[in-house]
Amino acid sequence: xxxxxxxxxxxxxxxxxxxxxxxxxxxxxxxxxxxxxxxxxxxxxxxxxxxxxxxxxxxxxxxxxxxxxxxxxxxxxxxxxxxxxxxxxxxxxxxxxxxxxxxxxxxxxxxxxxxxxxxxxxxxxxxxxxxxxxxxxxxxxxxxxxxxxxxxxxxxxxxxxxxxxxxxxxxxxxxxxxxxxxxxxxxxxxxxxxxxxxxxxxxxxxxxxxxxxxxxxxxxxxxxxxxxxxxxxxxxxxxxxxxxxxxxxxxxxxxxxxxxxxxxxxxxxxxxxxxxxxxxxxxxxxxxxxxxxxxxxxxxxxxxxxxxxxxxxxxxxxxxxxxxxxxxxxxxxxxxxxxxxxxxxxxxxxxxxxxxxxxxxxxxxxxxxxxxxxxxxxxxxxxxxxxxxxxxxxxxxxxxxxxxxxxxxxxxxxxxxxxxxxxxxxxxxxxxxxxxxxxxxxxxxxxxxxxxxxxxxxxxxxxxxxxxxx
Amino acid sequence: xxxxxxxxxxxxxxxxxxxxxxxxxxxxxxxxxxxxxxxxxxxxxxxxxxxxxxxxxxxxxxxxxxxxxxxxxxxxxxxxxxxxxxxxxxxxxxxxxxxxxxxxxxxxxxxxxxxxxxxxxxxxxxxxxxxxxxxxxxxxxxxxxxxxxxxxxxxxxxxxxxxxxxxxxxxxxxxxxxxxxxxxxxxxxxxxxxxxxxxxxxxxxxxxxxxxxxxxxxxxxxxxxxxxxxxxxxxxxxxxxx
Numbered sequence: 001x002x003x004x005x006x007x008x009x010x011x012x013x014x015x016x017x018x019x020x021x022x023x024x025x026x027x028x029x030x031x032x033x034x035x036x037x038x039x040x041x042x043x044x045x046x047x048x049x050x051x052x053x054x055x056x057x058x059x060x061x062x063x064x065x066x067x068x069x070x071x072x073x074x075x076x077x078x079x080x081x082x083x084x085x086x087x088x089x090x091x092x093x094x095x096x097x098x099x100x101x102x103x104x105x106x107x108x109x110x111x112x113x114x115x116x117x118x119x120x121x122x123x124x125x126x127x128x129x130x131x132x133x134x135x136x137x138x139x140x141x142x143x144x145x146x147x148x149x150x151x152x153x154x155x156x157x158x159x160x161x162x163x164x165x166x167x168x169x170x171x172x173x174x175x176x177x178x179x180x181x182x183x184x185x186x187x188x189x190x191x192x193x194x195x196x197x198x199x200x201x202x203x204x205x206x207x208x209x210x211x212x213x214x215x216x217x218x219x220x221x222x223x224x225x226x227x228x229x230x231x232x233x234x235x236x237x238x239x240x241x242x243x244x245x246x247x248x249x250x251x252x253x254x255x256x257x258x259x260x261x262x263x264x265x266x267x268x269x270x271x272x273x274x275x276x277x278x279x280x281x282x283x284x285x286x287x288x289x290x291x292x293x294x295x296x297x298x299x300x301x302x303x304x305x306x307x308x309x310x311x312x313x314x315x316x317x318x319x320x321x322x323x324x325x326x327x328x329x330x331x332x333x334x335x336x337x338x339x340x341x342x343x344x345x346x347x348x349x350x351x352x353x354x355x356x357x358x359x360x361x362x363x364x365x366x367x368x369x370x371x372x373x374x375x376x377x378x379x380x381x382x383x384x385x386x387x388x389x390x391x392x393x394x395x396x397x398x399x400x401x402x403x404x405x406x407x408x409x410x411x412x413x414x415x416x417x418x419x420x421x422x423x424x425x426x427x428x429x430x431x432x433x434x435x436x437x438x439x440x441x442x443x444x445x446x447x448x449x450x451x452x453x454x455x456x457x458x459x460x461x462x463x464x465x466x467x468x469x470x
Numbered sequence: 471x472x473x474x475x476x477x478x479x480x481x482x483x484x485x486x487x488x489x490x491x492x493x494x495x496x497x498x499x500x501x502x503x504x505x506x507x508x509x510x511x512x513x514x515x516x517x518x519x520x521x522x523x524x525x526x527x528x529x530x531x532x533x534x535x536x537x538x539x540x541x542x543x544x545x546x547x548x549x550x551x552x553x554x555x556x557x558x559x560x561x562x563x564x565x566x567x568x569x570x571x572x573x574x575x576x577x578x579x580x581x582x583x584x585x586x587x588x589x590x591x592x593x594x595x596x597x598x599x600x601x602x603x604x605x606x607x608x609x610x611x612x613x614x615x616x617x618x619x620x621x622x623x624x625x626x627x628x629x630x631x632x633x634x635x636x637x638x639x640x641x642x643x644x645x646x647x648x649x650x651x652x653x654x655x656x657x658x659x660x661x662x663x664x665x666x667x668x669x670x671x672x673x674x675x676x677x678x679x680x681x682x683x684x685x686x687x688x689x690x691x692x693x694x695x696x697x698x699x700x701x702x703x704x705x706x707x708x709x710x711x712x
Contacts, residue, residue, distance in 0.1 A: 066489075157689060265688075268620040268621075269682045281675055295477070
């Protein structure tokens, strides 16, 4: 990372606190996440083989990672055979430089982009602007976010936190008109505005939902059709993807297609699934003259055998965000990095290092809802616990936290200390018990009781009662 | 910049540490994709009526409009009625050989302008078709496969079958017959394997598009809105005798 996002100048607890006080954000989050949970549930109810497909999808991801070098080479060879060019970027900086250089060498002035978390991750838009190239986000949600100069707050619905009134004001300002706060009207405005951009742009930049090694195919899944525009109209197409997106065959692809849209939006398939192989082929009237595939290892390469490797299976469907009791309360921005939600914490640790998740690692109740809905069954809670352990081991966790838990650990490990602390606790807690709950504790313990109660030590502990019962 | 060799050797080093970490296998592609695809075609030559019924249901569920005619000669009439309803004046179509019919003799006398895709890709033709596509209100294509379980049209780009015909106009109309029917995504997987057996053979273009209903978004307050970038309406005309 060149610099910290400005959102990170405020510590996480304060970012989360601010989100909790934002009433309109709270309403938007509840509406959206509740709706998506319902849609996903219905979609899987009509797919009796859903569980089997999820197991299979997971196995494909595992098997691909196990031979990732082989599949990446195969993908690269096939893309080149079809007339495309493959670029290798070990880091996000390298990926940015490759794309900037392509723009420079080819006199690119305007770039149209379809939604891509990978480009968000490397802050490509800022880099393009800095180099004098105009990037235009064309996914409606991303377009709104770009006009507002904000960051996406949900992987699937980037502008989940914006009201139609706010969008109308944004559009009126940016496009010099007066537009009603009506989604239908605003969508039509964006269609007209962006249509011109598609036809004029020199370069289209996309991510990739999947890349099929055996055929050299990049797969884009969209609902709006912007992915098709971006890959058909400009003279150059650049696709940026993390190395973990490669899958072996078309047979594998259809397994993922069956579960991806169901998990994300509850659709059986998204409106457009676009399979792209290289530049315009012989005899074709349309399509780019040049196709570039940028393969990005950033943060991923050294996790193939690492503790976070399961996070490399992620399809970016957003299902774990919708069910997460923490995400549902604080929304995406409070997390502060590109990827929010439970999986976002792990991806942030992977991409930005352990220090970045010092606080975020605790932004989970470990309830397991994310694990349950994940289409490839990523065990997020297990990895979060391991992450917390590592933060402790590496002394990244705050001193007070490490101290408290060390003492707590000792006490739990020794029956004598445990009994003694129960007796002491019973006495010490007396001034603080209100209506059978510990509502506010002094000193460092107050941080716990500030937002939740703690059950008091029982007047007779279980082991005391057990003695009598026997 | 990392070189390919450096990049891959780094990955290889990591991969060498994985044995035992993953209890895994990929999906097994068919041994002989061409034979498997032929078997599906045989199966579908019996089962197409059920598949078509399912397609109609799913296609309508995603807001597609289904039409059914007996002969190809009736198709121009359906399109003409749609053009009148939408007050459309310009149409673009695939090259007549690819589409299975030439709409010009039927629709031009009715005062409609019809631009058909050229089969050769000259630069001049490229520009003029693109301009026509940007102006046209209706785009008419065929379909390579029609997937029942999701209500999906599958179109392969290529000579005489431009990508923008089904993308730029506000209304997209697809004409298809029973031999295009598939029932499941799994069958689509087999067919895709078959298409790529000989990469220079069956498939000429660079793009395969799965189209499941009109373009849509719910990015503003989750309000479902159609036609954000692609077509607002998608029509499928099933021709019995095709």
